Amino acid sequence: MQKKKHNTTHLKRHDVHQVIIIGSGPAGFTAALYTARANLSPILFEGDQPGGQLTITTEVENYPGFEHGIQGPELMEVLRKQAQRFGTVSKFETITAVDLSKRPFTITAGDKKYHTESLIIATGARAKLLNLPSEELYMGYGVSACATCDGFFFKNQDVLVVGGGDTAMEESNYLTRFCSSVTIVHRRDEFRASKIMFDRAKANPKIHWRTNQEIIEVLGNTDERGRKVVTGAVLRNTETGTTETVPTNGIFIAIGHAPNTELFRGLIDMNDHGYIETKGKTSFTNIAGVFACGDCQDHVYRQAVTAAGTGCIAAIDAERWLEANPLIYGYEPTNDVTDIIMEAEIPHHA
Numbered sequence: 406m407q408k409k410k411h412n413t414t415h416l417k418r419h420d421v422h423q424v425i426i427i428g429s430g431p432a433g434f435t436a437a438l439y440t441a442r443a444n445l446s447p448i449l450f451e452g453d454q455p456g457g458q459l460t461i462t463t464e465v466e467n468y469p470g471f472e473h474g475i476q477g478p479e480l481m482e483v484l485r486k487q488a489q490r491f492g493t494v495s496k497f498e499t500i501t502a503v504d505l506s507k508r509p510f511t512i513t514a515g516d517k518k519y520h521t522e523s524l525i526i527a528t529g530a531r532a533k534l535l536n537l538p539s540e541e542l543y544m545g546y547g548v549s550a551c552a553t554c555d556g557f558f559f560k561n562q563d564v565l566v567v568g569g570g571d572t573a574m575e576e577s578n579y580l581t582r583f584c585s586s587v588t589i590v591h592r593r594d595e596f597r598a599s600k601i602m603f604d605r606a607k608a609n610p611k612i613h614w615r616t617n618q619e620i621i622e623v624l625g626n627t628d629e630r631g632r633k634v635v636t637g638a639v640l641r642n643t644e645t646g647t648t649e650t651v652p653t654n655g656i657f658i659a660i661g662h663a664p665n666t667e668l669f670r671g672l673i674d675m676n677d678h679g680y681i682e683t684k685g686k687t688s689f690t691n692i693a694g695v696f697a698c699g700d701c702q703d704h705v706y707r708q709a710v711t712a713a714g715t716g717c718i719a720a721i722d723a724e725r726w727l728e729a730n731p732l733i734y735g736y737e738p739t740n741d742v743t744d745i746i747m748e749a750e751i752p753h754h755a
């Protein structure tokens with residue numbers, strides 16, 4: 406019985422995973438937990454930033470179940486271990502390409518290829534930057550997008566924090582643990598930050614404010630050991646246009662985030678800002694068998710708990726969809742009876 410069919414994909418059954426998850430934040434690990442408990446043997450790719458954005462956060466006070474809060478990195482370690490306890494395999498590899506044109510989908514990590522019947526995208530978002538050449542020049546040498554990572558290096562120094570949202574408030578408060586002073590530079594005089602975070606920053610005597618101002622240049626030079634150092638910033642008043650040079654040792658950029666969806670551009674429906682579109686309250690994308698959850702598809706709530714919630718939704722959607730849309734497998738006589746070859750493709754566009 407040597408059947409030859411059009412578009413036959415010659416893969417052994419055991420080469421095809423039931424579900425692959427890309428992304429290792431709360432969404433990815435919750436999707437892994439649920440799919441692992443549903444016996445779908447998920448493979449989760451951790452990517453460039455294992456554990457995601459929470460690994461560069463300090464105290465997480467708003468994740469339910471932790472009465473006294475928990476450190477972001479610790480929370481991610483707990484979520485990882487919980488998902489692994491039920492059989493999730495996490496791989497410390499970064500996906501470099503995806504082929505979603507046919508099932509099984511092909512996921513590439515460098516020179517390795519993986520095949521999967523369904524895919525859950527949980528790639529999250531990342532910090533936005535000012536996009537100034539001088540910001541790029543001094544990134545890592547006094548300019549940072551992560552107070553948790555770099556705050557310690559600014560002990561007893563004066564720093565600026567750019568932004569007017571919760572991230573800017575949270576990072577400023579955190580930095581006052583180390584720094585002599587923290588000045589928040591915000592381009593308007595109204596703040597997006599939630600009242601509680603704003604009030605907390607306002608009440609902190611080490612925090613100073615410069616509203617209606619933006620950084621137009623980062624200033625720096627080289628220290629006696631030949632290392633680049635930040636020495637100041639040029640601020641422009643957004644109302645009058647006047648400029649002023651302010652001395653500072655460090656600049657923390659805290660102006661929001663962008664979704665990590667470049668990998669899927671042109672392959673899957675996204676909105677104008679690059680967030681993956683999902684249908685109604687589900688995690689279904691426009692490609693059947695591909696689901697999206699967490700910050701890569703949510704520009705509104707963007708909380709660890711909502712990311713985890715949508716991770717759960719994606720896992721349940723994938724599980725039910727796989728049940729209703731099994732791939733058709735056929736047997737081909739070979740020396741190895743376990744050599745099972747897929748014979749047909751399922752039309753997959755919704």
Ligand code: NDP
Nearest residue numbers: 535568569570571572573575592593597659660661662707
């Ligand atoms: P937001 O989008 O809320 O705020 C971004 C801020 O940066 C705004 O004040 C914006 O100014 C400013 N900004 C944006 N682009 C530029 C630019 N090019 N130059 C100068 N300023 C700029 O992002 P956040 O990261 O602060 O918060 C995102 C979400 O995460 C929110 O929902 C927030 O509540 C949540 N969050 C919750 C935390 C918690 O509960 N512990 C901690 C951190 C975040 P403008 O207002 O003028 O647009």
